[in-house]
Amino acid sequence: MIPVRDDLRSLEGYHSPQVDVRVRLNTNESPLAPPAAWRDAFVAELSRVEWHRYPDRAATDLRAAIAGWHGVDPSQVFVANGSNEVLQTLLLTYAGPGRTVATFEPTYQLHAHIARITGATVVEGERATDFTLDPTEMRRVVAEHQPHVTFLCSPNNPTGVVEPPELLEQLLEVAPGLVVVDEAYAQFAEWTALGHVDDQTPVVVVRTFSKTWSMAASRLGYLIGPRWLVAELEKVVLPYHLDAAKQIAGRLALQFVDDMDARVAEIVSERTRLVAAMELLDLEVFPSGANFVLIRPRSMPGRELWQGLLDRDVLVRDCSSWPRLDHCLRVTIGTPAENDAFLDALTEVLP
Numbered sequence: 001m002i003p004v005r006d007d008l009r010s011l012e013g014y015h016s017p018q019v020d021v022r023v024r025l026n027t028n029e030s031p032l033a034p035p036a037a038w039r040d041a042f043v044a045e046l047s048r049v050e051w052h053r054y055p056d057r058a059a060t061d062l063r064a065a066i067a068g069w070h071g072v073d074p075s076q077v078f079v080a081n082g083s084n085e086v087l088q089t090l091l092l093t094y095a096g097p098g099r100t101v102a103t104f105e106p107t108y109q110l111h112a113h114i115a116r117i118t119g120a121t122v123v124e125g126e127r128a129t130d131f132t133l134d135p136t137e138m139r140r141v142v143a144e145h146q147p148h149v150t151f152l153c154s155p156n157n158p159t160g161v162v163e164p165p166e167l168l169e170q171l172l173e174v175a176p177g178l179v180v181v182d183e184a185y186a187q188f189a190e191w192t193a194l195g196h197v198d199d200q201t202p203v204v205v206v207r208t209f210s211k212t213w214s215m216a217a218s219r220l221g222y223l224i225g226p227r228w229l230v231a232e233l234e235k236v237v238l239p240y241h242l243d244a245a246k247q248i249a250g251r252l253a254l255q256f257v258d259d260m261d262a263r264v265a266e267i268v269s270e271r272t273r274l275v276a277a278m279e280l281l282d283l284e285v286f287p288s289g290a291n292f293v294l295i296r297p298r299s300m301p302g303r304e305l306w307q308g309l310l311d312r313d314v315l316v317r318d319c320s321s322w323p324r325l326d327h328c329l330r331v332t333i334g335t336p337a338e339n340d341a342f343l344d345a346l347t348e349v350l351p
Ligand SMILES: *Cc1c(COP(=O)(O)O)cnc(C)c1O
Pocket: 028, 081, 082, 083, 084, 085, 108, 153, 157, 182, 184, 207, 208, 209, 210, 211, 216, 219, 220, 221
């Protein structure tokens, strides 16, 4: 064995076990496959790909489709292999050795993880016990550390908290560097930061096809940001990183916006039903604007609840050993039948 970079020696990998169970509510995917008409159109176009040629390096049609949907210019759109690659490209470009990245914990683990891999120093602000972010704490972190990149995640994973719009406005007033708003779940909430994106403001909004669009398998994500920033990212990302199949998949998905909106509405209504049912049980249920809900049992260890659910063929995310999330589990909203199975199991396991 040869040693890795000194700064990577204590790095742990990203853990999200893929267990084979009947009801999988652990990774916030859509519970439904994409529309059959999307699959047919995708297969038809795949047969016409010129496989011996490199794909369109600028992903012209895909970016035009995304830009059209959001009402922005294609030059404001950067697309990559999952929003994780969007985040990685951002951090390679604006973080790296000698630079500082701020997160407000607990939040999406990969923000800090990818930042560290680029060699940046991560500073962690603290959320309140109800997982909201106090503007005073936000200002303290920014004033003290002058971060080159500051992350907000709204709705926040794994807590479900939707940041108030005023918080972003206050952050934009004080942040000396780039502000990244990770909106992997924004369609399940009532508010988006997209209205803040323009060429004068150093803010980007990151989205993914993995959650809302029933396309986690395709690994497709993007950001909307200032033109000058997108141009810089294009220099850093590997050439031809987006394969031809993925470009087709994403472009065609945008022809099914109505189907996707209907699915989002159904998940939001299932979330309301599930939260109401869980509030009658011996649980702390944190308010969520996403397609998942964070819960904490009041009178048994979280790990025991997780195991009890798994014994009944229901897999949720065990956050109980994560920092600041003692005894917490995160459950993804599934189909009505999956949610019923979860509720049944939950009622059985809880004392
Ligand atoms: C799931 C998730 C992503 C998605 O990552 P992909 O690489 O697009 O699958 C990004 N950010 C957050 C906060 C997430 O929860």
